[in-house]
Structures are given as structure tokens and as C-alpha cells.
Amino acid sequence: MSDFGEILKAVGEFGPFQKRLLVLICLPNFFMGLHLLAQVFTGANVQHFCQTNWILNISAGLAEEEKLFLTLPEGRNGSYQQCKMYKPNPDKDIDWIRLHGSQSTVACEEGWVYDTSQYTSTLVTEFDLVCDANWLNQLSRSCSMFGLFAGALLFGPLADRFGRRPIVLLSLLLQLVSGVGAAFVPNFNLFIALQFVVGASVSGILINTFVLGTEWSGVSQRTLATVLSHCAFAGGQIVLAGLAYGIRDWRMLQLTISCPMALFFSYIWVLPESARWLVTKGHYKAAKKHLMNAARINKRVVPETLLDKIMTEKEIHQATLLDLFKTPRLRRVTLILISIWFINSFVYYGLAFNVQSFGTNIYLTQLIFGLVDMLRGFCIWLLNKFGRKKCQGGFLLLCGISCLLMLAFPEGMQIGVTILAVFAKLGISCSFSTAYVYSAELFPTVVRQTGIGLVSMSARIGGIITPMIALLQQDYPALPMALYGTALIVLSALCALLPETVNKELPDQTREMNSKNDLENGHNQTVAENGNLIKKRQWQNTADKNYQEKQFRMKQQQTMSQGPGFGQSTNGISGRDNNCRDPTVTVLAAIHRLSTEQELNLATFV
Template identity: 45%
Template sequence: MNFDEILSHIGGFGKFQKSLYVWICLPQILLAFHMLISVFTGAVPPHLCRSTNTTWPLTASSDPPNFNFSLVTGPDGDPGRSCSAPGGIPGTPLAQLNHSTALALSDSHATEGCQGGWEFSKETFHSTVATEWDLVCDHANLNNVGSSIYMFGLVVGAVLFGFLADKYGRRNIILVGLTIQSTCGVGAAFAPNFYVYVFLRFVVGTTISAVIMNAFVLGTEWTGSKHRMLAGIITDYFFGFGYIILAGLAYLIRDWRKLQLAISAPGFLFIFYIWVLPKSARWLMANQRYEEAMDLVRKAALMNGKPLREDIEICQGYKDMVKIEERTKHTVIDLVRTPKMRRSSLIMFYLWFVNVLVYYGLSLNISDFGMSIYLTQLIFGLVEIPARTITLFTLNRSRRISQIAFLAVGGLACLLTVFIPDGTELSRQNSAAFNVPFKVLFINILRYLISYSIPLALKRLQLTEVTVREKSI
């Protein structure tokens, strides 16, 4: 008797599993915050050089009166106008420059470097990482480097915390991950310089993988096979909710340090998980902690209203199964060991790579879509909901046909955006309001088709489901 059969005796998705998924789902909201916060904290508002020959009586919270930043920076953020200061007219307040004068100065060959720094528009953001540390012009790439280092943290975390979870248990790694995530997230809000900020964000990135991977595996280990797909997708709904909530928080909090603090500090509330988050019975059995594992099984059975009889066959049968599994430990190499497994794994790896590349390429660059960054973020979050819902109706059918269809339609939607004319405010608004949500809808659909088809495809190859799922993730 294997553990899935034990779950069928005690209830595969009863009260115990539902309460477990509540604890698993809540952190997903904060994970979405941390994944997408750089859209707002790293935004680069319209800016221009301070000229030594031009006065600008700015206050701390407003742009120069009656001055339009587009006169100097240009509609497309022309770096020639924002990265060099015009010679200017000595003593002329910049706020008094009209359209023709501003363009004449910005197009003039009499320019100087931005020796006095930059002035940033405060129309959308009061402050961002870019405005505080002048990550523009020659230093503009530092912003992108910071985002890349954060994403690299996800890779490091996936490897590091994956191995640590095998040794110390998924529950412990989730708790450690949430603690480090909250601590470093709050620390980033008080970072004294850009390099400390990037390092703390890197550490936060590692904990994202720690929580996502181990929460997913912990949930599936306690859920019956008939309910795993539904249960897994339920957790992803909360990632979409995080999208939506973040749009509102960012709209209300325009200062990047306060926003960073607002999304990080609530993580300390998860301290009560020490008392409510259960351990993995499979992991306990694999580490010869049989009595502790069976105590958890009995607790789950009692909560589900199906008390487990003292059946020695169940306990002994599972011990025998664990001993067999211990003699045939699965590793990452098993994903490419046989020709059939290798072909399927390589296809899945490629699909996941392309999917994430496009998904986060869109999600992290919403400021380029031509309408309010807050409204675009809200639309992206709302689109997540139907994308996951459609997945529920497609994964039970032909996964191969579903993947091919949505990859084709999603790719076509992305290609069609190339032919949308740009250059006018109306065209940019139309692109964002109609094409972008349409495009992201299909990107989300194919993303979750791929992610949930991976464990199901691996199961068809008759490998130990949970072990291989963890290694493949």
C-alpha cells in the first residue's frame, strides 16, 4: 500500500488538506509582490539634466510649474535630450521655457554633461530606485543588472533550498524562507546604496524559490491524486490576487522605500505557521521517523472525519515502500537517463524557458505599453484569473493538443503586436487597452498549461511522481 492509497483511506482533499492549502496560498500573495515590485520601485520617470546656466526653483514634491518634461526628453525618451544639458540662457528659470525655446535648447550643439545631476518628473512617482541613485543615461544598465541578479537569485534558491529541503524537511525550509524573505525585504527598504539594495533583493529572490517549490510539493504530497490539479491551480489564483493588490498598493504609495516596506513587513505575520503548518509525512517516512509520520496521518484522518483504524498493514506496507524507494533514489539525471524521458524533459525545459521568458518579459516591462502603469498592472492581474480557470478545463483533455493550440495562438498574438502602429498617443493607448490584455491572456494560459503538464507527463512515464516533480521543478 503506497501513500496515495493511504490518502484515499483518510480523504484526499478533506478538511485537513483544505486548511493546509489556506496556509500555502497566503504567502503566494507576498511572492507576487516581491516578483513584480521592481515594476514600480525601479521605474524611470521622465527626466532631464540640471543645467548650470538654468535655474530651477523646485520643491521636494512637485515638478517645475507649467513645464512639460516631454519638451526636453521627447516622446520616446530620447537620451540625447535627457542625458545632456543644454547650454541654456544664463539665469533663465526652466519653468519659463516655452515649447520652441526648450526644443531649441535641447537640439542645440551647445550642450554639457549632467554635472548637476538630473531632475525627475514626480507626476507618477514621488521616488524610485532610479531617481534616488540616478540610474539613468550612463548608469541606466544598472537597473537592468539589478533585475537580472534578482532573477539569478531564483535559480540559486531553487538549487540550494531544493537540496536543503531533502535534508531538513519542506516545512522547515518554508519557515526559514519566509523569515529571510521578510527580513531582507524590510532591509531593502532601508538600503543605504544601490549595491546593498541589489544584494538584499538577490537574497529575497532565493527565498521565492524556497517557498514556491516546497509549498507546491508539500501540498501535493498531502493531496490525493484526483485533486492535485485543482489544488495546485487554486494556489496560483492567489498569485494573481497579489498582482491585483500590488497595483492598488503602488497607486497609494508612490515612494519606493515605503512601498518596499509595505510589501515586506506583513511577512512577519507568518510566524504563526510554526504552530499550524504540518510536516511532510512522506519526508518523515523517508527519514525513518515512522511514528511521527503516522501521528500526522491519524491527525489528518481525524480532521477529515475518517479516523484511521490501527491497521499494521498500512503502516508496515508503507515502510516497505519507503525502503524500496530508498534503494532507488531518483536524481536530476533520471530526467534525461532514457531516450523517451530525455526527449520529454528537453521539450518541457524548452517550453518552460520560452514561456517564462515571454511571461516575465511582459510582466516586468508594463511601463512600455503606453497607458497608466497602475491600470496596466491591474489588467495583468485580472487576466491571470481566467487564464487559470481555462487551464482547469483543458488539462483533463488532450494536453498535447492544448499546448500546441495555445502556444500557436499566444505566439500569433505576440507577433501581431509588431504590426500595431506606434507614434501617436491614441495608438499607444489602443495597444495597451486591447492588444496587451489579449496577448497576456494567452501567455498566462500556456504558462500554466506547461507547468501543470510537466508532472502529469512525468507520471505517464511511470516514475515516482513526487520525487521527479520536485527534481524537475
């Protein structure tokens, strides 16, 4: 929509209005970083053993180490098994047990004893999510990712229909209610259900706030708006490491990150709607009102005639999800973006949820990962310097190579693995930010939110699968990194098929996504044809003018040779002045000139 682009330039592409909007967008994204990764700490695994107090009934004075030695079988690396215990012999005395012991093992019968040196309480310790119930902890993470999937499926099309602003407000309300409610759940099933709602609300906030910022920003500042909102998300991860270090009870941690969401009730009065979306939906008066408000805040004066352009927009094309697959170019772009978002989420959360495997201190590793995510701010310069396509492929390749190189390090070399994990996290974080910018620029406005919702759904499918891969890692340690690295390298090659969008105006209608070369050739051909037609008409006008001047001179000579009585009629009526032309010549010339001007106007319009 070139007209809207002109209006946005007049209003201000990144003035005080857009800067205020960026702050409003970054604040919710900060809390999304807290909520989305909080379960790294609230659901952290801790050291645990079977409860074996039965032996204390025989000998109450046993030391803790001797009690474990007599009741638990030895596991790997000299440690005790966490899910097995020796079959109790309550009818024997302690001397017999020390002498003969027991050779048969059984599953834990009286529950578990947890190490509380690091965490006072976690989901694992409160709901016994260990041994055969260990998969429930991963299930809760998958439900959170499934909530992200459902949120993208639901809130993307709803935002295209009802607007970005109301969906953001609804998502913030759901985030507050479900986040606070999760801190008071009496059982784990209810916690899983609320995690689903939390995930759905996070999805609604993330995809709609970044689109809102993109549609209000000028061509040169779209990358800045998107990347800075992602840096706010990384800031949430950094703060999460500090909060989790200071608050070791999972319910208090959940309350701490959820209660401040009540501040976002003020967004009812301060969050604007997307003027670009309003125009595409035909709400011209509302769009004009928002644009005038933005111009006032930016201290710009916008000509009324320029604003009136939005009142004369062409017909509004109501697009649907199927429009993303109707044209070959848009279909190819959509399928590649679906793949990019799927792999981005699959790898990003695979690394984020596996933070305990990359170092000895979970808090320090989480802090490093958060700082690495902040480095995605350099994407602003890289994306503008090298373009979207090269950066997207390069970031995917960096992460893929780092994941495969991690397989070359033996199990004991934690420092080398941590360094490569940092590079992998940097690559996938930058790739995710690039995908957000790239997708917003590739999808037309009429289906932008639907398209973002679609690719976001594919990302959430990747997030749903990630915890299940973590379960396979127990039996196949090299499987996750091998899958990550291979998929990333293949996908980086597919980025070559995407068009470049740097410093280009956002498309508004799906018909603008036809073949770029065809459009340029057609435009050049039309201009050339119009130029030739104009030159031809100009030549005809010059020839006609010369002909009329020649006829006028000939008539003047005839008048002078016939004397002053020429032109006077026989009935006494006065004739024309000597300087006038023959009426027949004048009328024919006027008709010819009029037709020529009409053709010229038509050629210029085309």
C-alpha cells in the same frame, strides 16, 4: 506508490485537512505576487532632464519653459533630450544667450531634475538610474531573477534531502529579513544584493509550497491545489496596483509589502510535512503520525492494517539529479520541461516588466494584468477536460500568436496592442500554471523536488535574460515580440512528445518512468501466462480427482467380493476400515496435490 495512493484515499483526498493546507499555501503565494513585481513601481522610469540651474545665476526670473528652451537641445517628437544639455556659458549675459544660443552639447554635469507628479520617490530618482546608469535598474531586476535561479538550484535539492516544510520556513524568514532590509538601504549596491536574497527566497517558497500541496492532494484535486495557489499570486498583483497607486514613495511601498511577512512565524506550528516524502525517505513513523492527524481532521477512520502498508515499503532508492537523464523517456520529458519553463519565464516577465509600454496608465494596466492572471482559474476545468498535454501546447500557441500579431499594429494604436497583450498574458499565465501541474505529475517523488528545482532554474535563466532584452528594445523595438512569438510556437509543437498524466497516480521511483507501452505489454503478458498456468493446474486437479475416485470404487468392489475377513493380518492385528483407501494411493495423491497447490500459489503471486 499505489499503496500510498490507497492510504490517501482512505485519509481523504481533499478534505478539511487539504483545504486548510491550501490556505496555508496560498497566503505566501499572495505576497510573492507583491514582491516579485514590486519593482515595476519602485523602479519605475520617470520623465527627467539635465539640471541646468547655472542659467538662473545669470537671470533668476526665467520661467521654467524658457529655461528648458535655452539650456536643452530638442529631441524626438518635439520633446527635450533627457541626457544632453547645451554647453553652459556662464560668462555671457541672458540677452546674448537668447540671441546666439549654443550649438555644442554635453552630458548632464549637475545631475537631473525629475518629474514628481506621479511618484514622490523611486529607485530611479533617488539613485539617479538614468542615462548611462539606466542599465543598473535593469541589472537589479536581473539580480532578482538570478536570485530565483540560485534559490531553485539550492532549495530544490535541499527540500528533497531535508523535507519541504523546513525549506519553506527558511525561505519565509529570508523573505522577511531581505524585504524589510531593502527599504532602508543607503546605496543601490546593497539594494541589488538584497534583491538577490528576495529572489532566492521567493523561489524557495514557490516551488516547495506547490509541491507540498500536490503531494497531499488526491489525483482528482492536484490541479485545483496548484492553480488556486497561482491565483493567489495573481491576487497579489491586483493588490500591488492598488498599493502602488496609494503609496508613491518606494521605501514606504517596500515596507508595506514586507512587514506582514512576520505573520508567517506561526507556520512553525501549523505547516505539515509531506507524508509522501517521508515514506520515500524511510521515515515511516513520522509519515504515519501525519497521516493519522490528517485522517482525524478529515473525520476519517483509517484501518490500522492499511497504515501498516507504509511500514513494508520496498527498498528506498536514493535518486540524484543524474537519474533524470538515465532513461530515454525521463530524459526526453526533462529536456522538454526545461524548455517550457525557460520560455514561460522569459515571456511572462518580459510582458510583466514591460507594462508601461502597453497602455497610458501603468496602474490600470497592472490591474488588468492581475485580473487576467486570475482567469487562470479556468485552467482547472480545461486541464481535467482536455488533459495536460493539449492545454500546455494550446496555451503556448495562444501567447505566441498574440505576440506576433502585436507587431502588425503601428506605434500609435495602444488599444489594439493592449488587447493583444492581455491575450498574451492570459496564454502565458495559463501555460505557467499548467507547467507546474504537469511537472509535478511527471517527475517521480524521489527526484520531484530536484526535477522542479532544475526546471525552475531554467525558468530563472529566462528571467535573467528578460531585462537585457528590454535594453535592446530601445534600438530594436520589434525584437522582443518576434523572439517571444517564434519560440512559443516552436515549443507548442514539442508538447506533442510528452505523455498524458491526467487522473493518474504520481510516480514515486524513477523506474516507474520506463516505457509505458512496455510496462503494459509486460503486465498483460504476465497476466495471460498466469491465467494459462492456473487453467492448466485446475485441469490437472480435476483429472487427478477423477482418477482417485475411480481407484476408490475399484477397491470397494474388491473388498465386497473377498468377504468380511479381508484386510485382517495374519499376526492378528486388526486391518483398516473398509471405507479407507490403499495407503500407497493415498500418499502419492497427497504428494501430487501438495505440489500442484504450490505451483498454483506461485502462479497467482507472479
